Amino acid sequence: MKSDRRRSPETKTVEPELAAKALAKAVCEGDIVNFRLVFSPFSPARRSSTERFEAEKYSYLLPDDDLEGSMVFKEALQLVQKTETWEHIQKELEEKRPAQMPSELLMVLGDHAVRAGKYTSAAQAYELLRIRPRIQEEYLRQADAALDEGNIRKAVRGYRIATGLAYNYAAFPEPLPNVPDYQTRALMLHGQYPERPEDCVALQEPQSFLSTALSYLLLDAEAAARLGARSVETRVMFLKELVAQIDVDWNEFTERFHDTLQLAKEFGKRLEQHTQGRWLTPRSLAEEIDQAFGEDPHKITAHLLGREIEGGEWWQYLKELAYKHPAGVLFISRQSVGEREILVPRYRADSPVPAALGLLTKSG
Amino acid sequence: MPAGGRRQWSCSTAGWKIEYHFALSGKIESMSDNVQGYVNYFEILDLDETAKPGEVRKNYRKKMKDLVFEISQAQITEERRAHYLLEMAKLNAAFCLLRDTASREAYWNERRYLIELEEMWREAAARSGNAVESDALRREFDSKVRSFLAKYVEELMLDAGRDKECVEASNWDEAHERHASRILRYYRHRLYQQILERLPYYEVTPPRIDWEERQRTIGRILAGSAS
Structure with a gap:
């Protein structure tokens, strides 16, 4: 019997449900790395790749039972499977070039990343959408308003998020989120x-x-x-x-x-x-x-x-x-x-x- | 010079083989509404593209003298130091580049070519979205713009600081160079971002952003975590 590794990519079939779940998991966990991986040239979601979701090493991409039952995951999955978005995703996974990621998913991913305190992940998502500085400014604006109202906790949270979304453009060799x-x-x-x-x-x-x-x-x-x-x-x-x-x-x-x-x-x-x-x-x-x-x-x-x-x-x-x-x-x-x-x-x-x-x- | 003020320039610096036509005194900027990000050394020295080396030297010396005087009068903070270092590096680079006809022509041609390439890519992207044709143009543009900024911002500015005349006028030394390397890298990426921000989206689909919804979401995130 041939091993998974040796199977020809032409014979490979990708379970669309698995690709959708992997994307939904990345979105609801605010995980930009896993999200990008699903669109990468070697992604198990691509028919042209030899990698498979069924392989043990990719089990981390898929949700466990607890997460799958959660409301946040269901909402993310619904968003991924929205007709227009899902058609775009499938089309991009078939193309032999860098995929164009769906911006509506990245936006939600960024928001979930902020909620989870994964500011570098959120910063990358917003940077890809070219809205990071404006989002930062909005957090600062609302934090200042909270400070005016005497809500120190909310203000501090706002400042921490805004500064957490900063980018270091002097990083070598490429700009990176500030850490x-x-x-x-x-x-x-x-x-x-x-x-x-x-x-x-x-x-x-x-x-x-x-x-x-x-x-x-x-x-x-x-x-x-x-x-x-x-x-x-x-x-x-x-x-x-x-x-x-x-x-x-x-x-x-x-x-x-x-x-x-x-x-x-x-x-x-x-x-x-x-x-x-x-x-x-x-x-x-x-x-x-x-x-x-x-x-x-x-x-x-x-x-x-x-x-x-x-x-x-x-x-x-x-x-x-x-x-x-x-x-x-x-x-x-x-x-x-x-x-x-x-x-x-x-x-x-x-x-x-x-x-x-x-x-x-x-x-x- | 050909009729109509047009002249053919040929540039064949490393990686660039461009046959290019343009009006000598015309504005290349008219090809694109926005040329921000493509550092313009003529502008830095308040010169037009036909300026003679003598004018370059004269304007450089005047501007550097003014800058050195301004620095001597200012109370230096970390931000001001970074600002003055960058201004000094820009003047040095502009002088070194523009006083030499060959390097000036090569620089100006590369800049013009990039502006045109950006325009071509924008048009291709508008025609065919993320198709193969526009993707090839995007790749070419991206690699060229990165190399242009690396060469004419970071490398040139650091090299200019070692030029004898620049050292004499600006008192640039090793300590300046040490501080400047980070500032120049930052400046280069800021320029790249300026260019990137007006280009068609390629890594992601063009987002439809409802800023009122964004404000509400941010409000909910802050309220949720601060309650």
């Missing part, structure tokens, strides 16, 4: 060693801090600038909600931050000695013993992150912290200790932000 790259942005925030208090993000005055924080967390300076005219109170509430939506484990960080503040106080004297240039040259026997046997200040950084990186440099801790708790890197600064640097918790006492984000209370 959250807090690890890289955190390094840029702390790229210069802070020589003066104003060099340190955490110690900036509230207006300036809020601009930096919103720009960093929204991954978009232009969107953050739209919030610039709002009051400090509104922006603080916006930031609080934004942090909550981005980082569901934020309370874990606030607990650790609070503990680390205590730890940092204990090391404070030694850090102060260091900044006065006395760290490396102990003046008394007690200081010499303290330096030799005292606790390792690197523990502060490890405690802040929640784990120790063996031989880890400050930037390694910073990148991991930015990945786990993006907003956490806004409340730290680099501190030189001996020949190495550590990250220490920092905040501005007269700023309303640390308290709003629960950084000053043990319970978070």
